[in-house]
Amino acid sequence: MKFIQFLGLATIASSVLASPVSVSKRAFGPNLVANGDFETGDADTTGYGAVTIPGWLVTSGGTPTVVSYGTSGFPSSSTTGPSNRGNNFFAGGDAGVDVSISQTLNVAAAATNIDSNKVQYSFSAWLGGYSTQSDQAKIVATFLDANGKNLTASTIGPVTATQRGLVTKFLSQSATGTLPSGTRSVKLDVYSSIISAGTYTDGYVDNISFTISDTSVKPITLSPPANTNVPKFDHVYFIFMENSNYNQIIGASAAPYLTSLSQKYTTLVNHYALQHPSDPNYIAVTAGSTLGKTGDDNVAVSARNIIDSLEDKGLKWRVYNDNMPSVCFKGTSGEYWQDDAPFYYYNDVGGNATRCQNIVPMVPYMANDHKSSSTAPNYAFLSADDCDDMEGCGIADGDSWLENRLAPLLNSTVWAEGNSLLIISFDEDAGQSSRSSGDSQRVATILVSPKVKAGCQAKTRYNHYNLLSTVNAALGLEPLTKNDLWAQTIQECWA
Ligand SMILES: *[C@@H]1O[C@H](CO)[C@@H](O)[C@H](O)[C@H]1NC(C)=O
Ligand SMILES: *[C@@H]1O[C@H](CO)[C@@H](O)[C@H](O)[C@H]1NC(C)=O
Ligand SMILES: *[C@@H]1O[C@H](CO)[C@@H](O)[C@H](O)[C@H]1NC(C)=O
Ligand SMILES: *[C@@H]1O[C@H](CO)[C@@H](O)[C@H](O)[C@H]1NC(C)=O
Numbered sequence: 001m002k003f004i005q006f007l008g009l010a011t012i013a014s015s016v017l018a019s020p021v022s023v024s025k026r027a028f029g030p031n032l033v034a035n036g037d038f039e040t041g042d043a044d045t046t047g048y049g050a051v052t053i054p055g056w057l058v059t060s061g062g063t064p065t066v067v068s069y070g071t072s073g074f075p076s077s078s079t080t081g082p083s084n085r086g087n088n089f090f091a092g093g094d095a096g097v098d099v100s101i102s103q104t105l106n107v108a109a110a111a112t113n114i115d116s117n118k119v120q121y122s123f124s125a126w127l128g129g130y131s132t133q134s135d136q137a138k139i140v141a142t143f144l145d146a147n148g149k150n151l152t153a154s155t156i157g158p159v160t161a162t163q164r165g166l167v168t169k170f171l172s173q174s175a176t177g178t179l180p181s182g183t184r185s186v187k188l189d190v191y192s193s194i195i196s197a198g199t200y201t202d203g204y205v206d207n208i209s210f211t212i213s214d215t216s217v218k219p220i221t222l223s224p225p226a227n228t229n230v231p232k233f234d235h236v237y238f239i240f241m242e243n244s245n246y247n248q249i250i251g252a253s254a255a256p257y258l259t260s261l262s263q264k265y266t267t268l269v270n271h272y273a274l275q276h277p278s279d280p281n282y283i284a285v286t287a288g289s290t291l292g293k294t295g296d297d298n299v300a301v302s303a304r305n306i307i308d309s310l311e312d313k314g315l316k317w318r319v320y321n322d323n324m325p326s327v328c329f330k331g332t333s334g335e336y337w338q339d340d341a342p343f344y345y346y347n348d349v350g351g352n353a354t355r356c357q358n359i360v361p362m363v364p365y366m367a368n369d370h371k372s373s374s375t376a377p378n379y380a381f382l383s384a385d386d387c388d389d390m391e392g393c394g395i396a397d398g399d400s401w402l403e404n405r406l407a408p409l410l411n412s413t414v415w416a417e418g419n420s421l422l423i424i425s426f427d428e429d430a431g432q433s434s435r436s437s438g439d440s441q442r443v444a445t446i447l448v449s450p451k452v453k454a455g456c457q458a459k460t461r462y463n464h465y466n467l468l469s470t471v472n473a474a475l476g477l478e479p480l481t482k483n484d485l486w487a488q489t490i491q492e493c494w495a
Contacts, residue, residue: 036208043068049275049290062095062440081170092192092201110214128170128204133196137203227473234419239382242391249444254395266452266493268445282342288480309477315378320362328356335385370412422448456493
């Protein structure tokens, strides 16, 4: 394998030397790829949850992510790979489908030299995979003209399991050439493909580099996206229903109420959950991280979470749990389980007797709190019990439960003031055990508010971290982690 790496480097050198133009006089500029080493954002704590990947757009598949070297079950700092590797690498994630991410480099500043065929490129990355499994990664650089027309493309990888000698490893791959005349941008598409059976997409990528022999093109500096669109709200409500694919809800005969809300308000039509099973999603959307959870374990954690952000700003909050027998009740009772809302997971919420008083039975507290603005929370998390959450007793049951339970809120004097936003989403898709739903974690999300456009379909790709950053923006909260810091707020469909 060292031989292959050496050959890769030798190829760069010889193609540069053998080039017909006098490239030797032209220095290659800096790496133009933003976050090509995947160090800018946070890695997921277990490698199973999706994260926000600064600088990259997710273009297909389920839950691509960033993993730290040494995470259990993944490559370590001593796995064959880049010598200077930093902490993190890119992986395909746990939705069990092919994924891709993309970034476009603007090279227009070198137009004159490009159009006289004087600009060379050097394109490289480390591509890897897991053990004998044949999941694999590749990167395609497509050279586009000023109109976005494809001129030609250059591909590195895929690195196969055979090339890796059937062991977990990264191999250096590279390509060089001349930017075709007319090139104004270079679109990089990074693919991680699932080939072996299994539920994790183990094509790995690190240290992507794309440099050109024209130093007039400068790398961009990434900065966290500003919120430009989300209005301020006095009250934000959040609810997860459970384990349903997008198409089982929107337009489905089993979900007439949610379908009617979708028509009346705004729907995120390209929205994804982060992980299987349920609880990491609940934690992520209230703490900005999956906090090491891979299952529904009910083990408490100490971590900053949205309740801390709310109290920092002096804002009021409630957790309304349906069929919880009493305020701050811990344990199970009939269909009520304490993991129906995530807050008992947080030592500084469920474990704090004062704060725990805000975890209340939905009936009668939600209706009572909403008789006046002065008693209504600024943020509330609503939860159904294990029957009505759509996982236990089905979609039709959960749909009519929502209609009944939301009526007192949507009919309240507080709602009528017009400064409220209700976000209805799903923790995960229906493929928790099989990963064979074909929906790859795409779930329905509806924004209900007088401040959204009626019947609007938001087509930008989002995930639960974008919901958290939107809640932050709506209430003026500080980000909790790099996941919500770097997640764009919902851009479209605000009235
Ligand atoms: C690889 O990534 C590490 C970590 O950010 C960085 O220090 C190093 O310069 C990168 N190497 C290349 C060849 O890009
Ligand atoms: C762009 O063109 C090249 C060959 O000219 C081709 O191999 C590649 O598939 C094309 N890419 C797209 C996205 O059409
Ligand atoms: C419990 O929560 C209250 C209200 O936020 C706070 O004032 C208090 O300091 C917390 N107690 C502990 C021990 O953290
Ligand atoms: C509000 O209450 C009225 C009458 O009680 C009912 O007909 C209507 O459907 C309710 N609206 C909502 C949004 O629940």
